[in-house]
Amino acid sequence: MTVDPLALAHSVAELVRIPSVHPFQFGPKAAEFGDVGELAIAQHLAKRFEELGASEVVLDEAAPGRPNVYGFVPGRTDRLVVVDVHIDTVGVEHMTDPPFDGRIEDGCVWGRGSLDTKATMGIMLTLVDQWRTAGVRPDPTVLLVGSVSEEAGGLLGATRFRPWVEERGLQIDQMIVAEPTELAPIHGHKGLVIMEITTVGKAAHSALPQLGENAIEAMVPVISALQTEHARLQTLTPSTELGNGTLSITMINGGTGGNVIPAHCTIVASRRLVPGEDPNTIFEQMVALARAASPLPITVESLLPVDPDGTMGSRAFYQTADSDFLRLLAGHAGTEPKVAPFGTNALRYNGFANELAVFGPGSIDDAHQATECVAISELARAARVLSAWLDPA
Ligand SMILES: [Zn+2]
Structure with a gap:
């Protein structure tokens, strides 16, 4: 017609x-x-x-x-x-x-x-x-x-x-x-997991850094661990035409003043998923990587709405x-x-x-x-x- x-x-x-x-x-x-x-x-x-x-x-x-x-x-x-x-x-x-x-x-x-x-x-x-x-x-x-x-x-x-x-x-x-x-x-x-990771330290006068816990410096090894994970993903043999999963740091925020040891630093990490990867499992893996790398406590939050079935992201x-x-x-x-x-x-x-x-x-x-x-x-x-x-x- x-x-x-x-x-x-x-x-x-x-x-x-x-x-x-x-x-x-x-x-x-x-x-x-x-x-x-x-x-x-x-x-x-x-x-x-x-x-x-x-x-x-x-x-x-x-x-x-x-x-x-x-x-x-x-x-x-x-x-x-x-x-x-x-x-x-x-x-x-x-x-x-x-x-x-x-x-x-x-x-x-x-x-x-x-x-x-x-x-x-x-x-x-x-x-x-x-x-x-x-x-x-x-x-x-x-x-x-x-x-x-x-x-x-x-x-x-x-x-x-x-x-x-x-x-x-x-x-x-x-x-x-x-x-x-x-x-x-x-x-x-690809599917998607996006999470916010915050390192939690303690503010202090920057002239007396030993009195504080520097959240930005604590984030450095976290970023490094996530980059290493991205590099590892690239070495896997792709299961489909979609290629490999990726992991990118897409936002960073922290500090309150030039003379203050920062108490908080937050990054956003964006993970693209390939078929067979479960969003909740990947989410937990990323949390574990960040936790193991950070010398300070961290908090994490999914930036994607949780599905009715409890999935934090999308397959x-x-x-x-x-x-x-x-x-x-x-x-x-x-x-x-x-x-x-x-x-x-x-x-x-x-x-x-x-x-x-x-x-x-x-x-x-x-x-x-x-x-x-x-x-x-x-x-x-x-x-x-x-x-x-x-x-x-
Ligand atoms: Zn459209």
Whole structure:
């Protein structure tokens, strides 16, 4: 089924014009456009799903005032597939371009979220509209999901969506997590543990250091131990295309004055996990390394929200590249299945659907930038692949 590229462009542009900056990245520039956010776009999508004949539409709060939105598009069979599109965007404070005008120019749709990742929702709305007009249905029932809080603050939307499905006893056959992947189906990316480690010493006059316990100096061997661990990880034989785990120190803070022995020093350590690594085990290993290295007591805290199952972080998302679903998407798109360096909502979906791919038009290289756009030709290409997958007839 062919789709009018301009209809796709207008559909994406309409979503861009409803600002939905993640609350953590909301600033004065975003505020010029009013107090709008994830709620506004969720409500808009709920209305659109109703207009397009969804059999059920649900607003489901992932956090107060921040609902996911779900819409069931009935299919011809009892197969259920999911298209999960995060509806939040990164901030616009660093943008050099009008953030939310959704203008169509030079063969592209412009504005925050056009690429990452309202594109896929815009395409799906256009396809559903077109099927409805033509009186056809997709093969599977399609559950369209607009999920909140992907860009920051711990994948709250995906974390909420999964139990919602499980409580209803629904079985998902195939699932797309929308992100810009240049239409290469992504079948794996690393997991994550992020922790804050603080050495706890005792303040004193720096003229009398023997009266204090220097927390910054105590942190030196901790950093060194973590660097050694990173180096050790690089010597392992990778189990998958994702390569090896990594460990990086990403923040450091400590001291209160030039003449004060520091009582506290805090670092943030970011550990990327490969398949087979358990976040809680890795967390405990890192704590043990830091504790053994530090001459002073330490405190630790996970900087990722604890999962309902008690996991402090996320396992890697991985499935082999040879699934029928990946082959189908790649075949229609003229691409190859790949793994990705970045994390997505798929971190919350291990073992959730029979088959899962992270997939969408445009390149992640162009996301989160001072300007943002998606090429209309890419929207059209993505629409052809999605339509072929969902097989309207
Ligand atoms: Zn994204």
